[in-house]
Amino acid sequence: MVLPDAARIAELNDHARQTFTDCRVCITPGIQALGDEMLRAILLAVQQFDSFTPDNDPYEEHDFGKIEISEHVIFWKIDYYDVDLSMHSPDPSDPTVTARVLTVLLADEY
Known part of the structure; x- marks a missing residue:
């Protein structure tokens, strides 16, 4: 079921993913081990x-993707937390109450 705020959430997610701003970007050890x-x-x-x-x-919501580079299958995902990063966001469409975390990982780390 698509939520009524899905378009707004997708807009915020696209902005975060495309600019790496208004979010925290995390990479896993597997991604880091691939080199700079x-x-x-x-x-x-x-x-x-x-x-x-x-x-x-x-x-x-544009909150997940799969890409392939060389022989590597990579996932990225966006999770929504409250601003204290202690629980799920009460409203992912509202950036004043949401901390976005974009995680980039190898598929086999999922």
Whole structure:
């Protein structure tokens, strides 16, 4: 079921992912181990991702993606926390009460 605020959430998620602002960006040990050059390529691919479909974005929030670089399958995801990062956000469509966390990980780390 698509929420009424899905378009606003997608807009905020796209902004966070494309600019790496208004969010925290986390990479996993597996991503870090690939080295700086690969990290730059992966982060650029995450920022440029625009292949949202009903299969990979059923709630139309633009909060998950899968990319492939070289032989690596990489996921990125956005989670919504309250501003203290202690629990789920009470309203992901409201940036004043939401801290977005963008995590980039190897698929096999999921």
